[in-house]
Amino acid sequence: MSVVDTRLVQTAVIGTRDSDQPVILPEEPYNLDQFRRHFQQKRFWCGTLLGGCGEELMTKRYESKVCHFAHFPDRTGLAPTCHRVANGADSPDHLFIKRDLTDWLKTQGVRVQAELRNLGTGPGDAVDFWLPSTHQRLRFQLCLQDYRTWYRAKQEPTRSTPPVDDQSSQ
Incomplete structure (x- = not known):
């Protein structure tokens, strides 16, 4: 082909x-x-x-x-x-990630809330997962961003919910 x-x-x-x-x-x-x-x-x-x-x-x-x-x-x-x-x-990757990770965590007995995020380029920019039992947030970012934009987006969820679990800063 x-x-x-x-x-x-x-x-x-x-x-x-x-x-x-x-x-x-x-x-x-x-x-x-x-x-x-x-x-x-x-x-x-x-x-x-x-x-x-x-x-x-x-x-x-x-x-x-x-x-x-x-x-x-x-x-x-x-x-x-x-x-x-x-x-x-690859355009629906964010939807597959949201669905599949949510389903997998639920089969593990973990309560989870998932949210699609638009960080400026579209609804598939990121998928945020909130795990209430561990008070952690996990983000799968699927768009390219410069550091300043990424950092602002990283801080944004902290206004109403616990911060994103950022393993790269440890």
């Missing part, structure tokens, strides 16, 4: 436009067929938690190029204007 066109939308959410349930569309037609059978009753959205416009998406199957999600056209046949920047398979 040729080089992936990063303008193509490879990820979406299922449920509603504000859902935190991500899906990654397979690039190969055979795998897309299986994907469609598995999710046949689901609707896909250019999720707001992915930095998307919130409009519904359809799957596009191709033999000669990468399969991808596409916006449904409006009545005039044009796709809606969407300013989503991150379209690749």
Whole structure:
């Protein structure tokens, strides 16, 4: 297969436009067929938690190029204007981290609260976890930031909750 066109939308959410349930569309037609059978009753959205416009998406199957999600056209046949920047398979990493770490901690008997954070570039900039039993906060930062911006963001949660557990300063 040729080089992936990063303008193509490879990820979406299922449920509603504000859902935190991500899906990654397979690039190969055979795998897309299986994907469609598995999710046949689901609707896909250019999720707001992915930095998307919130409009519904359809799957596009191709033999000669990468399969991808596409916006449904409006009545005039044009796709809606969407300013989503991150379209690749890694764009929902923050949603997978939130879901999977929350589920894992709960199976370990640990009470946890998770929150997605926008540190200036989008809703997937960071995921904060609050562990009430240990009074600790853990952050997974997924965006690049200079030190001053990172430090301000690190201090910001301390206004209302305990500080981020920062192992790098020890």
